Amino acid sequence: MGRRTIGKRGRYGAAAMAMLLVAGLLPMPASSQSRQVPESRQQITLSFAPIATRAAASVVNVYGSRVEKQAPNPFMDDPFFRRFFGDGGFGVPRERVQRSLGSGVIVDVSGLVVTNNHVIENMSEVKVAFADKREMDAEILLRDPRTDLAVLKLKGAKAPAALELADADQVQIGDLVLAIGNPFGVGQTVTQGIVSALARTQVGVSDAQSFIQTDAAINPGNSGGALVDMEGRLIGINTAIFSRSGGNQGIGFAIPSGMVRLVVDxxxxxxxxxxxxxxxxRLQALTADVADGLGLDRPAGSVVVSLVEGGPAAEGGLKRSDVILAVDGVTVDDPEAFGYRFATRPLGGTTTLTVLRGGKRVSVPVKLQSAPETRPREAVKLSGRSPLSGATLLNLSPAVAEELALEAGSDGVVVGEVSEGSTAARIGFQKGDIIMALNGERMKSSRDVEAAFRERKRAWEVTISRGGQTITSVFPG
Incomplete structure (x- = not known):
């Protein structure tokens, strides 16, 4: 059924889980019409059929597959075993087909489909199935693990219909919504609920980190599905749930249409x-004690901890210890909410930050520009007798750090990829690990690391930085 789970503990309960779903649908931009509370049963919508029917044509099932070759039995290198089992026995490499199942939303009649990245991750073939049972091959145009979104393109034909992306900023708590997807692979399913909360930032699924929470029934298989408003427009892509049982318990999360638009564009x-x-x-959350000292009524905002020299924030006039309260007039309570709001601003313009500095609120303009490549990447894939064999190393620059979601100002050498089944993968090295030193010597470039591993050593002491923590391990040479 193609599902992933993310453990959640603490305030959500020791047995709670954040579960990535698989399914799909795509909505359209939300309207600005006034909301009215129904005063009688006659004013309540008794059927969502018109909305569901209109949206269903733009929701597809997404199927991914890849063929994995399993290693032959090592005993087949022994003539004794080959004598009894022959060349065609259990030593012959076998193939295993890995499959995933989810949903997707057509967002453009040219054939663009949005789904979750985890639905098609590592898949070599992708197909989509329409509500009328037609199937079509699709190619992967773009994958973005940071947002857990991906964009597919239908091969050889245009889409019959597409959902319009709503303005998620117009969504309000209490709005009626429909969730459309393919739960448990049973087929296209529509459920109804309300928007339970907005800007949820502690879901732990991706760095989109500003989720729409809903109580509409969402289950494994809904990943990539649509959350639509009462005009059939897409307000979010269903992505995760919190659950003790693995099924719906009324706490589901969708990536807002603002982030979807960024990925599609x-x-x-x-x-x-x-x-x-x-x-x-680099930012950190504002604590209650600091907020009280600054005269704020609640701990809402992000403290500037450090600045990259020559970066947009520094050039715009932001200073250390500034507290960022809003982006273009929209309040941001923590670094995750700020990250979402800033990331979805259009490139090429300027955004205005509301900042608390010295007890006064000031406006700071920041240019919206791409991170620069300040040095060549010099990608090097290591091999041979090295604990990092199978890892591809890159020289860090603002552009590389941004792609890998590393802290601002990171420098040195970083692991860009780790080949599946390689020595580096088996040891536990991960994409985004910063190689700080080998045997106590600082590594400044990928070529430095490559040259160091050419030498024969009895042991290698490798120091890396991961998630702000320094880790040192020793491996045989």
């Missing part, structure tokens, strides 16, 4: 990665 521009504005500063 990048795909339309013909690039294979999402184009985000670069901020060039």
């Amino acid at each position: 990048s795909a339309k521009a013909g690039v294979n990665m999402v184009r985000r504005p670069w901020f060039g500063a």
